Amino acid sequence: MATSFNFELDNKPSRDGRYRVLLRITQNRKHKRIKTSISLNRKSDWNKIRKEVRQSEPNYKIWNDMLKKEMEKAQMQYLELKDYGIVTPDKLKDELIASERPVSFLKYAQQRTQELIECGNIRNAKKYKTFCNKLELFLTNGNGKVRDLSFGEITPSLVEDFYNFLMNLRNERNPDQVLHPNTVQTNLNIFRTLIKKAIEIDKLMKMDRNPFLAFKYKGVKTEKEKLNSEEIDLIIGLSLEENTPIWHCRNYFLFSYYCAGIRAGDFIQLRWCNISTDNRISYQMGKNHKTRDIKLPKQALDILELYRKDDSRPTDYIFPLLDNNAIYAKAITQSEIDVLPSEIKNLLFNQISSKTAIINKYLKKIAVCAGINKNISFHIARHSFAKVAKEKGISTDVIQNILGHSKEETTKRYMGEIDNSECDKTMEKLFDN
Structure with missing residues (x-):
C-alpha cells in the first residue's frame, strides 16, 4: 500500500485572490489534499515540474524551505501512524490539521458548557461553568485581563500549576477556607474530560500530548454526615x-x-x-x-x-x-x-x-x-x-x-x-x- 507525497498549486484562488500551495497525499490512487502555509500571488510563480516556488517570487528560498519542513512533518506523521497500523490519507490529514489548528482551549471549554445548556444538561453545565470561571481566574494577569490558553500550551506542568492554584484558592462561601480537595478533583476531572473529547472526537490534540497521561491526582475520602x-x-x-x-x-x-x-x-x-x-x-x-x-x-x-x-x-x-x-x-x-x-x-x-x-x-x-x-x-x-x-x-x-x-x-x-x-x-x- 504505497503512499506518496507531492505539492501542487490550487487552481482556484482563495478569497484574497492568492493561490494556495497544497500537500497532496496519494494512497491506492486516492488523493487527499491539505492546505500548506504558503500562498502565491500568481500562478506563474509555481513550478509544476519541480513542485516548488519559482525564483520569480522574491521569497522563494524561505517558502521552499517551509514547504520542505511541512513535507518532512507529514512523512514523519505517516511513519508514526504506520507503526500503529492506522495509516490512511484521511487519518493522516486529521492528525496534521489537529497539530496545526490554533484553537483556544478556554473558548473550547466555554463552547462545551453552552452545548450542555442547550441540550438541557443543566446540572453538568453548572459544573463546567464553575470550571471555566476558575480557569479564567488562573489565567488572569496582574492587570485583571484574562489571557488566552491554546491547546499547545497545555502540558503536565501547566496542569500542575492549575492544580496548585486550585488547592490555594479561597472558598467563595467560606472565605476563611480554601477549596476542598474533592472540589479540586471535580474541576480536574472536567479538565481531563475536555482534553479527552478534544483528542478523541474533535481531533484538536494528539493522543501523546494528553497532559493527564503524566499528571496524576486524587481527592480524599470523606466521612458523610448521617443520623442514627x-x-x-x-x-x-x-x-x-x-x-x-x-x-x-x-x-x-x-x-x-x-x-x-x-x-x-x-x-x-x-x-x-x-x-x-x-x-x-x-x-x-x-x-x-x-x-x-x-x-x-x-x-x-x-x-x-x-x-x-x-x-x-x-x-x-x-x-x-x-x-x-x-x-x-x-x-x-x-x-x-x-x-x-x-x-x-x-x-x-x-x-x-x-x-x-x-x-x-x-x-x-x-x-x-x-x-x-x-x-x-x-x-x-x-x-x-x-x-x-x-x-x-x-x-x-x-x-x-x-x-x-x-x-x-x-x-x-x-x-x-x-x-x-x-x-x-x-x-x-x-x-x-
Whole structure:
C-alpha cells in the first residue's frame, strides 16, 4: 500500500485572490489534499515540474524551505501512524490539521458548557461553568485581563500549576477556607474530560500530548454526615407549629427518610400519580433514570395525608413546592422532562435548586432545635436511612437495592432483577414501630 507525497498549486484562488500551495497525499490512487502555509500571488510563480516556488517570487528560498519542513512533518506523521497500523490519507490529514489548528482551549471549554445548556444538561453545565470561571481566574494577569490558553500550551506542568492554584484558592462561601480537595478533583476531572473529547472526537490534540497521561491526582475520602436512629427520634419529637416552613421541612426530610432516601430533585417533583392504591411509591430517578418501587411505611403514609386535598388531581405535585400551572408542570414523567426545551429545563432546575436551598436552611435550624451537632441537609436523609438500616442488621445487598445505586462497581454486583418482596420486608422491619 504505497503512499506518496507531492505539492501542487490550487487552481482556484482563495478569497484574497492568492493561490494556495497544497500537500497532496496519494494512497491506492486516492488523493487527499491539505492546505500548506504558503500562498502565491500568481500562478506563474509555481513550478509544476519541480513542485516548488519559482525564483520569480522574491521569497522563494524561505517558502521552499517551509514547504520542505511541512513535507518532512507529514512523512514523519505517516511513519508514526504506520507503526500503529492506522495509516490512511484521511487519518493522516486529521492528525496534521489537529497539530496545526490554533484553537483556544478556554473558548473550547466555554463552547462545551453552552452545548450542555442547550441540550438541557443543566446540572453538568453548572459544573463546567464553575470550571471555566476558575480557569479564567488562573489565567488572569496582574492587570485583571484574562489571557488566552491554546491547546499547545497545555502540558503536565501547566496542569500542575492549575492544580496548585486550585488547592490555594479561597472558598467563595467560606472565605476563611480554601477549596476542598474533592472540589479540586471535580474541576480536574472536567479538565481531563475536555482534553479527552478534544483528542478523541474533535481531533484538536494528539493522543501523546494528553497532559493527564503524566499528571496524576486524587481527592480524599470523606466521612458523610448521617443520623442514627436516636437523632431521628429527636427530630420526630420536636414540637413545631403546624403549617410553618420549619414544620413542612421536617415533614419533607422524614418522608425522604421513610422512603429510603429520595433525592431532593425527585422528592420535589413527586406527584400523586406516583402513589399507588396499594400504598407503594414508584418513580424514575432523574439522576440515573432507574425506577424505584417501594412499599410505603405507615409513617410515610401519615405524612402524605397531611398534604392530600379533596380536589387533588393525580398530576398535581404532592408537596407545595412547585407550581402545578407552571409551563414545566406539563411534563409529568421523566421521559417527558427529558425532551423539554433547554430553557424550560433550566427554569425547572432553578426552581428545584431554590427550593432545595430553602429546605436545607430550615433543616439546619431543626438540627439546632434538636440539639444535633451535625451539618444536616436533605441528602442526609439518604445516608441516614442506610446507616439505620445497617444498624438493624439489614444486609448490604438489600440496602443497595433499595437505594437504587447506579455506580458501575455497584451495579455490576447487582445485575439481576430487584426482589421487591425482600425490599418490602426490609421496610416493614425498619419502620414497624
